[in-house]
Amino acid sequence: xxxxxxxxxxxxxxxxxxxxxxxxxxxxxxxxxxxxxxxxxxxxxxxxxxxxxxxxxxxxxxxxxxxxxxxxxxxxxxxxxxxxxxxxxxxxxxxxxxxxxxxxxxxxxxxxxxxxxxxxxxxxxxxxxxxxxxxxxxxxxxxxxxxxxxxxxxxxxxxxxxxxxxxxxxxxxxxxxxxxxxxxxx
Amino acid sequence: xxxxxxxxxxxxxxxxxxxxxxxxxxxxxxxxxxxxxxxxxxxxxxxxxxxxxxxxxxxxxxxxxxxxxxxxxxxxxxxxxxxxxxxxxxxxxxxxxxxxxxxxxxxxxxxxxxxxxxxxxxxxxxxxxxxxxxxxxxxxxxxxxxxxxxxxxxxxxxxxxxxxxxxxxxxxxxxxxxxxxxxxxxxxxxxxxxxxxxxxxxxxxxxxxxxxxxxxxxxxxxxxxxxxxxxxxxxxxxxxxxxxxxxxxxxxxxxx
Numbered sequence: 001x002x003x004x005x006x007x008x009x010x011x012x013x014x015x016x017x018x019x020x021x022x023x024x025x026x027x028x029x030x031x032x033x034x035x036x037x038x039x040x041x042x043x044x045x046x047x048x049x050x051x052x053x054x055x056x057x058x059x060x061x062x063x064x065x066x067x068x069x070x071x072x073x074x075x076x077x078x079x080x081x082x083x084x085x086x087x088x089x090x091x092x093x094x095x096x097x098x099x100x101x102x103x104x105x106x107x108x109x110x111x112x113x114x115x116x117x118x119x120x121x122x123x124x125x126x127x128x129x130x131x132x133x134x135x136x137x138x139x140x141x142x143x144x145x146x147x148x149x150x151x152x153x154x155x156x157x158x159x160x161x162x163x164x165x166x167x168x169x170x171x172x173x174x175x176x177x178x179x180x181x182x183x184x185x186x
Numbered sequence: 187x188x189x190x191x192x193x194x195x196x197x198x199x200x201x202x203x204x205x206x207x208x209x210x211x212x213x214x215x216x217x218x219x220x221x222x223x224x225x226x227x228x229x230x231x232x233x234x235x236x237x238x239x240x241x242x243x244x245x246x247x248x249x250x251x252x253x254x255x256x257x258x259x260x261x262x263x264x265x266x267x268x269x270x271x272x273x274x275x276x277x278x279x280x281x282x283x284x285x286x287x288x289x290x291x292x293x294x295x296x297x298x299x300x301x302x303x304x305x306x307x308x309x310x311x312x313x314x315x316x317x318x319x320x321x322x323x324x325x326x327x328x329x330x331x332x333x334x335x336x337x338x339x340x341x342x343x344x345x346x347x348x349x350x351x352x353x354x355x356x357x358x359x360x361x362x363x364x365x366x367x368x369x370x371x372x373x374x375x376x377x378x379x380x381x382x383x384x385x386x387x388x389x390x391x392x393x394x395x396x397x398x399x400x401x402x403x404x405x406x407x408x409x410x411x412x413x414x415x416x417x418x419x420x421x422x423x424x425x426x427x428x429x430x431x432x433x434x435x436x437x438x439x440x441x442x
Binding site: 075113176 | 199317327328329330333334340341346363367370371373
């Protein structure tokens, strides 16, 4: 996916992708965010996630590591923070070619709802979404919500990622058990 | 017999307290149930269970030279309920490690102990209920962060030899395709899906009324789902004395 050059609005490390969604929505950004996981869970998972926005509302998700777009790309981005975040603004229309990739598109509230788990942010995003995107959302729901739950299903289908999350939690639990003196508990 | 369950999620807002009280009331139809607000830093169970005005809470039990736990036990809705106070000053003075003795004492005289746990895994006080429990009930929402945090809870639990009794999907909406999500999630959890509880106005109304869901709206679909979850939860028949001894012998150092 070829992204147009943009004006850098923000560059910093964030713990949670929620920050970028709130930022883009509040500033009604038309542009894109590049999220690069720091200290990635999977050693070979060195890809970056791209989320594009039109007037603050997410349109396309893509992951350069898995080369997947749409809801599965959100799953690829999940649970691998902290992230290096670069948020760019572009001129109106500069992302049209990217947004034409139908399979890369995500419903307006999906990133907030599924990736971040913030229902009120999802509702707020949907309210801001233009009418034609709302229709897109309604179609998704009519078709059994297949796309709206796609990110969660893609996450659960990624056995390697789940195992990496579990492995990291196990190590963390054991480390903390020693730190907190729980190691002799049985 | 007695078995202690920690109702946990690792993430806030999943409806743990609502779930704890709903499971407690449903289980109370068959068992002698004691519910403990073990979320000592962010206690809220008292607001859900007609206990907002009580004077003595778990905090008063956990301070040095505190009152016996019996003084903080209240009979509500067919259960024994041990609420926790909301003062941060009291939380600072309380020694969470005394919870072990509290659970051991309660275990002598009940069938089921439900520990409403903290929405975090970042402190010793927050993890302690999971350490003390026999098994966890993991409360999930069909979102990536909730599932990810639920998996972390399970790994923490198994690190302390605490099993997983099952998973409970909460705040489930029509478009969530839970019939597809739940089986996929189950592959990663030790226990099966106890129930899928629908998002419900009745839950919010019950919370506003300061009552447990099963008391406020017993005929709601959410209440029915919790009853289904309770019947899917097989309580193990174990000797109270042995369990109490296990709690007492859990090696938890004194606060520094």
